[in-house]
Amino acid sequence: LYNMGGMQFVLPEPLVQGSYGVVSVPENEITPATQDALVLKISSNGETVTKKLLGGKGSSNYSDKFKVGGLDFSLRYGSKVYQLPFSIKLNDFIAEKYPGTEKSYASFMSKVTVEDERPFDYDIFMNHILDHKGYRFFQASFDPDERGTVLSVNHDFWGTWITYMGYFLLYIGLMGIMFFGKTRFKELTQGLDKLKKQKAVASAIMLFGVISLNAQGKTQDGDHNHQNTPSQQQLDSLLNASTVTKEHAAKFGELVIQDGGGRMKPLNTFSSELLRKLSFKDIYKDLNADQVFLSMMLNPALWYNTEFIALDKKGQNDSLRGIIGVEGAQKYVKATDFFDSKGAYKLAPYLQDAYATSTPNKFQQDYKDVDLRLGLLNRALSGEIIKIFPLLNDENNKWVSAVEYRSGQYKVPDSLYANFIKNAVPYYLHSLQSAIANKDYTESDKLLAAFHQNQLNHGSEVLPSENRVKAEIIYNKLDIFNRLYKYYALVGILMFFVLVFTIFKERRIWNIATYFFKGIIYIFFIWHTSGLILRWYISGHAPWSDAYESILYVSWATMGMGLLLGRKSNMTIAASAFVTAMLLWIAHQSWVDPSIANLVPVLDSYWLMIHVAVIVGSYGPLTVGMILGIVSLLLIILTNTKNKERMELNLKELTIINELSITVGLIMLTIGNFLGGQWANESWGRYWGWDPKETWALISIMIYAFVIHTRLVPGLRGRWTFNFLTILAFGSIMMTYFGVNFYLVGLHSYASGSQVITPVFIWYTLFGVLLLGGISYWRYKLNYVK
Structure with a gap:
């Protein structure tokens, strides 16, 4: 040992x-x-x-x-x-x-x-x-x-307990800062209560909201300009001939399959993921995901020749369009577009280099993404993915598809059961063809019931409960988080405008509208919370164990902190709603996998709920601090001799809320980091291993500790300095969260997939922050420094 x-x-x-x-x-x-x-x-x-x-x-x-x-x-x-x-x-x-x-x-x-x-x-x-x-x-x-x-x-018995006692004293002391004694936190809270009686701050939000609305409008315009490419009449006829009713498709979606990672999930989950990954949509011509998947099983050739595979917008994938020979304005292509007249794969010459490098460029990453999506389509059309048959007496509870079994890779001692595996799916598809023609699904429904009973008989050890299956289907249909980012953005921007109108002219209608939008955001937050709880129930573990789930949790913490601080400032709620919308939008980009997955062994612990909940939750208030820093700098830029007195009061309020927010975030980040040390000691027998995630968490603590104490450093005092630093400091959180997971190798890299390329917008964002800092500093010197 x-x-x-x-x-x-x-x-x-x-x-x-x-x-x-x-x-x-x-x-x-x-x-x-x-x-x-x-x-x-x-x-x-x-x-x-x-x-x-x-x-x-x-x-x-x-x-x-x-x-x-x-x-x-x-x-x-x-x-x-x-x-x-x-x-x-x-x-x-x-x-x-x-x-x-x-x-x-x-x-x-x-x-x-x-x-x-x-x-x-x-x-x-x-x-x-x-x-x-x-x-x-x-x-x-x-x-x-x-x-x-x-x-x-x-x-190290005594050393361990002395260390743990020291940790707990640290936790109590840090949390006590917010509630007891004459602390800076209490002083800020009292100062904010005095400012609460003054006019609400919203001028800075106007510019921020207008910019955001313009960006949102451009995105929506781009989508509205697209019209689905009409299918040929023959393809429409074939599609109609392979379309089952929504009622039967729903029963089909409840059937449980085993995915490549060993997770047991309803077919509805796979069909939903399949359609979203291929077409970036939830439906195709009024057909839901289960209907589309059944149609694929009934007529694979139809879907090889159907234009439903989405490409990115024009300009992002022009090289890919040129390789497969489609027009630049064409958004959807068919699988056969990727093969020439001789059946050769057009991407083959480019994929060899793309897969050979660990740091693919943007073009190579596009080729790999499309190749993986085509591979998924091929597995779906071939039936390989339909792993609905439990193998008899398999010590690892393996399930197989009829295609896998017919390949001879697996053997079943019972010849009757072997025939059932080989022939049941073809017979089911034959019954569906008759049902579509006769509009009678009695026989097909009975076969689905037989499949389910077979799973109960031979795979009950790993078969999820009926309630969990139904809950997952409801979760798939609601698509809560994908919808929420649009709703948060819309209501947040509208609330920005209402607060702006209130500044220029007090009217009862604007006050009513403010309370209305605030109430809507509270409802969205409850819906957000319910979605996390539902995902928790379905997966069986806390919903912050991978990249997608942690972004959902950070966005939830951001909105929760915004609502908490919103008791002092309505503007904070509107800003937090917009930031939450951006985080949820990021969670649904193509490089983040939203699939529910099994836990790696080290994460299967109550420490997941304690450590990760606290440290990832700290990103919420720190994110709020970043957005308030941006708004504060915009407020400084808008200051002139006529509105200086009012703007100065507003800037003071924003800065106080910002400091309160990052104080809470720093406390949570510090406690979460020490909790991580305890988890490491309980898992591996050591507290600190200089893992990249651990190291960057420490760097973030040091950076934010510096920011929060700049008020004590001569030459760094001032509201501009503090707010600008809260924006820059957020870069360390982005590195701790995204950079470590997706770029570095360590114990905390289980949330990462393949190495990603730094998006170009990161450099534009950095340039924008520096430009904002430079202009606001000039205005600050002009209007606030005597």
């Missing part, structure tokens, strides 16, 4: 021998190729000998004896050896995979016996440690053949 970090323990061989396997160091840890070399000169009685020792962590072997000057020497270089006061025997090692997968581990566990005065059995697995006589054993790794386990060991 050896420790991954900290004290090292190597058990003598008799103590680690087990009846099933051995507790061992992996071979790659003890081969000379990975060891260090230490060169020593040994001198004795006038004789000198040079010896080279190989060793390192996990190594403890002595060299052969040799003589120098008449004395015997035996040397070793490696871990210090400790003799444990007890021994451990490995009885069994169990690595559980997600259903139907080979390398996707749900968990791995060592079943051991602690041999001491009173022997006892214990199960060691991730986030479940063995604590005995002050020694703590952690599940670190295992041998590739799954017959041996690797445990790390820690021996």
